[in-house]
Amino acid sequence: MANNTSQHILNTSANLLGFCLFVITSLHIASKTETHIIDELTSSFAVLLTFSCIFSFASIRTSDLKREKRLETIADYLFVISLIGILIIILLITLNFLK
Template sequence: MANTTSQHILNTAANLLGFCLFVMTSLHITNLTETHMIDEFTSLIAILLTCSCLFSFASIRTTRSGRERTLETIADYLFVLSLLGILVVILLISLNFIA
């Protein structure tokens, strides 16, 4: 069975990982103490995205179809979870600067 989403997950998760690193760097440069929770949450999302990249890459490289589907499913769930986390971070940043 050919990988259907692993290449897309790998590419997009790597790009979103760069977004998370940009957010963390921006928070450190501004030295905002009230953004400490956002920084830690963004770090957790970066870890989830990295794991999603690794599982997606492993899914692309494996030759066994059963393992391929399992790894792709894990990568998919980690990716969706990290997307929800990014939504929360964006909401927290928006609320932090509005208030």
Template sequence: MANYTSQHILNTSANLLGFCLFVITSLRITNQIETHIIDELTSVIAVLLTCSCIFSFISIRTQNEIKEKRFETIADYFFMVSLIGILIIILLITLNLTK
């Protein structure tokens, strides 16, 4: 069975992971105390995106169709939770709720 969703999840998760690491580094360099919540949330999202990358990669590499679908579903859930977390961070930044 061809596995197309996992390839998209892997690519997008890796890109968003790089963005999260950029945000974390930027917040650390500027030493902004009021962005502590954003820093913590971004770190958690980076971990979730890493898990999504790992499971989607395993899904692509496995030969067992049942395991492939299971790993793809797990990667999808990690990815969706990460997207919701990114939305929360965007809302915090936009609404200035971190002050």
């Protein structure tokens, strides 16, 4: 294993995926119609986090160093995009509550 970031990406992506699922569930329980865009964004970023987990796991399990690095890079990019997306979601939720 050339780099140890895949293990951290896998762990953190799984935790953030739980956060996204919590937000989706909370919005459905609250039945807020004005939070429809937040619901869709959260679902989209949850999918990206799931793929980040899959690529990170595949990176850990492979024995080919070139493939490991490529999978880890993909997982890293998906994770960063999802992290920025979660920031946007948090800002939207905050603005929604300030109304």
